[in-house]
Amino acid sequence: MNEPLLSVQDLQVNLHDGRALVRGLDFELRAGETLALIGESGSGKSMTALALMGLLPEAARASGRLALAGEDLLGLDEAALCKLRGRRIALVPQEPLSALNPLQRVLQQVMLPLRLHGMSDGAEARARALLARVGLPESRWQAWPHELSGGQRQRVLIAQALACGPALLIADEPSSALDQDSQQQVLDLLAELGREQGLALLLISHDLGLVARRADRLLVMYGGRIVEQGPAAALLAAPAHPYTQALLAARPGLATRGQVLPAIPGSVPAAGQWPQGCPFAGRCAQVDQHCADELPPRRPLADGRSADCWRLDA
Numbered sequence: 001m002n003e004p005l006l007s008v009q010d011l012q013v014n015l016h017d018g019r020a021l022v023r024g025l026d027f028e029l030r031a032g033e034t035l036a037l038i039g040e041s042g043s044g045k046s047m048t049a050l051a052l053m054g055l056l057p058e059a060a061r062a063s064g065r066l067a068l069a070g071e072d073l074l075g076l077d078e079a080a081l082c083k084l085r086g087r088r089i090a091l092v093p094q095e096p097l098s099a100l101n102p103l104q105r106v107l108q109q110v111m112l113p114l115r116l117h118g119m120s121d122g123a124e125a126r127a128r129a130l131l132a133r134v135g136l137p138e139s140r141w142q143a144w145p146h147e148l149s150g151g152q153r154q155r156v157l158i159a160q161a162l163a164c165g166p167a168l169l170i171a172d173e174p175s176s177a178l179d180q181d182s183q184q185q186v187l188d189l190l191a192e193l194g195r196e197q198g199l200a201l202l203l204i205s206h207d208l209g210l211v212a213r214r215a216d217r218l219l220v221m222y223g224g225r226i227v228e229q230g231p232a233a234a235l236l237a238a239p240a241h242p243y244t245q246a247l248l249a250a251r252p253g254l255a256t257r258g259q260v261l262p263a264i265p266g267s268v269p270a271a272g273q274w275p276q277g278c279p280f281a282g283r284c285a286q287v288d289q290h291c292a293d294e295l296p297p298r299r300p301l302a303d304g305r306s307a308d309c310w311r312l313d314a
Contacts, residue, residue: 004028005200006052006168010064013047013056013224019272021047021060023224031167034194034201036215036232038208038247042268044224045204046094049172052202053091054081068168086113090161092190094173096153100145106156107131107141113163130159134189151182158189162197169194170202175210187214208244209251212236220244223269223279230305240307243280278310286311 006029013022022044029035037045051062054073066073068089076084085091090113093099101109110127114120131141134155145153154174161169171190175183187203191214194201205211212218218235220228220243228241239245249262266283275281281291288310296310 002030005031005069006202007065007067008052009067011048011051011066012063013044013051013060014063015059015272016061020274021224021271022051022062023274025064025226027219027226027229029168029200029202031200032195032198033217034191034203034215035217035219036203036205036211037219037221038205038211039221040206040268042271043221044271045206045221046172048221049091049170049202049204052170053085053089054078055091083117086161086166087117087164088166089168089170090164090166092154092157092161092169092171092174094176096150096157097145099157100153102145105142105144106136106148109145109156110159110163113160117164119164126163127159130162131156133193134159135185149182150178151186154178154182154186155189158186158193162193165197166199168200168202170204172204173206174203175205175207183210187211190214208247220247223274224272225279225308227280227309228305228307230301231303234303234305238301238303238305240301240305240312241280241309242284242286242311244307278308 008025008027011022011025012020014020025048037048039045050056052066054076056062062074107127110130111123114123114126136152136155140148140152174190175186178186187210190201193199203211203215212232215232218229218232219226220241222243228235228239228244239248246264250264264283269275275292277293278291278296281287284291290310296308298306298308299312300306
């Protein structure tokens with residue numbers, strides 16, 4: 001098997017006051033592979049993406065090891081990170097309207113990363129080809145961002161992220177601001193582009209059902225930790241962690257008209273204020289005292305899966 005393009009080892013993201021936002025993440029991502037990071041808002045997904053991009057807020061610090069093609073990202077200064085962002089690693093942010101410059105037309109915005117990275121020769125032709133590939137009609141290439149629909153703006157951001165040919169593409173909730181049809185179209189487009197260009201694609205989403213069939217592997221995140229992981233098909237066929245089971249049960253597609261969807265009681269704890277034991281203990285229907293008192297270890301399961309849950313021994 002080829003070496004991983006991205007290797008994350010014991011990633012920690014902590015605030016200056018000591019609160020932990022991300023706790024001990026370990027995963028790898030290979031060229032041509034799609035990995036989906038799943039969890040509710042507040043689970044630590046976006047902080048993971050910002051750590052990978054070197055864009056954490058001033059109050060947060062990352063530690064551990066983040067290696068892109070063997071290069072430790074946490075050891076780079078801001079000048080080196082600026083050369084890397086967009087060129088080798090790119091981000092599709094979750095708010096398409098606020099991510100685009102309202103005072104610049106679409107075509108110019110797709111050309112911008114090429115110019116910033118010294119790739120001005122042929123920049124317009126490259127931008128036009130990308131806009132065509134992501135399915136934005138040519139009649140919209142000279143439009144202002146506010147003149148586009150949400151799905152069109154998201155396509156512009158994808159074209160912009162791909163402009164310089166990055167090896168790793170991170171899509172942070174790429175469909176959250178879209179209607180259901182546009183969500184499917186954008187995720188299908190990302191999956192197609194990943195296959196075509198051999199990208200390592202990290203999909204971040206709160207919707208397990210929406211992204212699962214487009215991913216090779218799934219990481220389910222809660223309380224700043226990975227609570228279950230494995231090949232997508234195997235994990236969906238036999239989810240082991242109560243949190244994964246609850247996410248799957250709450251999928252809208254499983255309900256009939258008029259049926260009340262199952263809901264996970266309670267809410268995600270405030271960032272960095274995790275309980276002493278299992279982070280999901282306060283919302284879990286299977287909880288016992290052991291769960292509340294002690295953090296569970298990772299348990300290997302069949303088919304390359306693993307889960308962090310004391311109830312696996314029950």
